Amino acid sequence: MEQVIGYRSYQEYKQELDTELKKTAEGFVRIGYLLKVARDTSILAESQYDNVVDFARAEYGLDKTQVSRFMNINDKFSEGGYAPELKAEYQGFGYAKLSIMLLLPEDVNNVLTPVYSKAEIQQIKDEVDEEKKTTDIEVMLEEKDSVQQSFNTNLENAVYQLGKDAPEVYKRLWESAVKNG
Numbered sequence: 001m002e003q004v005i006g007y008r009s010y011q012e013y014k015q016e017l018d019t020e021l022k023k024t025a026e027g028f029v030r031i032g033y034l035l036k037v038a039r040d041t042s043i044l045a046e047s048q049y050d051n052v053v054d055f056a057r058a059e060y061g062l063d064k065t066q067v068s069r070f071m072n073i074n075d076k077f078s079e080g081g082y083a084p085e086l087k088a089e090y091q092g093f094g095y096a097k098l099s100i101m102l103l104l105p106e107d108v109n110n111v112l113t114p115v116y117s118k119a120e121i122q123q124i125k126d127e128v129d130e131e132k133k134t135t136d137i138e139v140m141l142e143e144k145d146s147v148q149q150s151f152n153t154n155l156e157n158a159v160y161q162l163g164k165d166a167p168e169v170y171k172r173l174w175e176s177a178v179k180n181g
Contacts, residue, residue: 021092028095030084032074035067073098097121104128 007013038044039052049055056062062070075081077090077098090098092114100121101109108128112121151157163170 021094024094026084026086026091028070028098029074029078029086032070032072033078033082033084036071036074036082039071069099069102072102076102094118100125 007016035052035056038055044050044052044055047055049058053064053067056067057064073095074083077087079085079087089110093101093112094114096118097114097116100118101112104112104121104125105128108124112124116124148157148160151160159170159173162173
């Protein structure tokens with residue numbers, strides 16, 4: 001049976017764990033960088049592989065999606081978008097959280113911290129996705145002024161809003177309606 005390493009204090013233990021987690025987090029940014037180097041240079045010319053995806057699949061069991069995700073994480077979260085180092089503001093997140101954050105707008109990512117759990121970041125992403133589904137007509141209907149408050153149907157609200165936003169179109173629509181009864 002292996003012997004458990006003894007630590008003199010919680011601080012010593014935590015420092016060692018923090019160091020390992022940081023190395024792991026920076027490792028996947030570095031992997032993305034190295035895959036990009038294989039994609040963007042002639043380094044694979046000496047090998048039997050035609051491209052970085054074939055190389056990563058054969059040598060490391062990575063599929064096309066994983067290769068893409070590593071490279072995209074490097075694009076978005078590394079120093080300058082093409083470096084083996086993670087930007088300081090993204091240290092401590094880990095691969096799973098950064099994978100979700102790839103799909104979030106930069107202004108949302110700027111307020112996230114490593115304290116957020118993966119589940120919390122996923123929930124934020126789900127909310128952002130739901131907000132994106134909001135149609136222009138729904139936005140118009142949400143922004144009712146005092147006149148729109150008196151309308152009973154969504155059609156009345158939409159036609160009124162059309163008159164405000166695109167009076168030329170509204171005028172042609174009105175003229176067509178009068179002409180055609």
